[in-house]
Amino acid sequence: MSEPTGLRARKKEQTRDAIGDAAVSLFLEHGFDRVSVNDIAAAAGVSKPTLFRYFPTKEDLVLHRFADHQGEAARVVRDRRPGAEPVTALHQHFRAGLDRYDPVTGLNDHPEVVAFHRLVFNTPSLAGRLTQYQLQDEKALADALGEGIQARLRAAQVLAVQRVLARANWQKIADGRTAQDVHPEAVADADQAFSQLR
Secondary structure, X not given: OHHHHHHHXXXXXXXXXXXXXXXXXXXXXXXHHHOOHHHHHHHHOOOHHHHHHHOOOOOHHHHHHHHHHXXXXXXXXXXXXXXXXXXXXHHHHHHHHHHXXXXXXXXXXXXXXXXXXXXXXXXXXXXXXXXXXXXXXXXXXXHHHOOHHHHHHHHHHHHHHHHHHHHHHHHHHHOOOOHHHHHHHHHHHHHHHHHHHO
């Protein structure tokens, strides 16, 4: 009985991936505002209602790639080793992302990643929707940090630092530098920023 459920889940995942990949490809080629939902549905071989079952908004067709990182800061705080300070755990996690050239740190020079970030940062509706994701992350992190205004302020500060660092890294790469070249500066900037948070 579990096999059909597993197969059904895999088919849904494949459909979701096909729709998302078609959308991002079209957006990168033509621009977000020049691609209709009908164009995406046709490219993915699905109906418009099917598309909206997987992605409630046009913006979500792009920003679903951030979903893997949704609530990540809160998970890092909850899963930190006993006795470790939350900011220290978040700093170590961000540094590990830099060392992996994780796109979420902005330190990734693959042309598709650079183009994807440019699309998100330069499209007002995507930037606005991304802010909604960030506010959800902020609330989750605040809940993981504790209660009250102190936890909310700390969460906002940490996520602002990560956002500024990632954007600065991306901008250096978008200006023509390689991720490997930017890496030492990115590490130094992260160390300084998280040190100031402590």
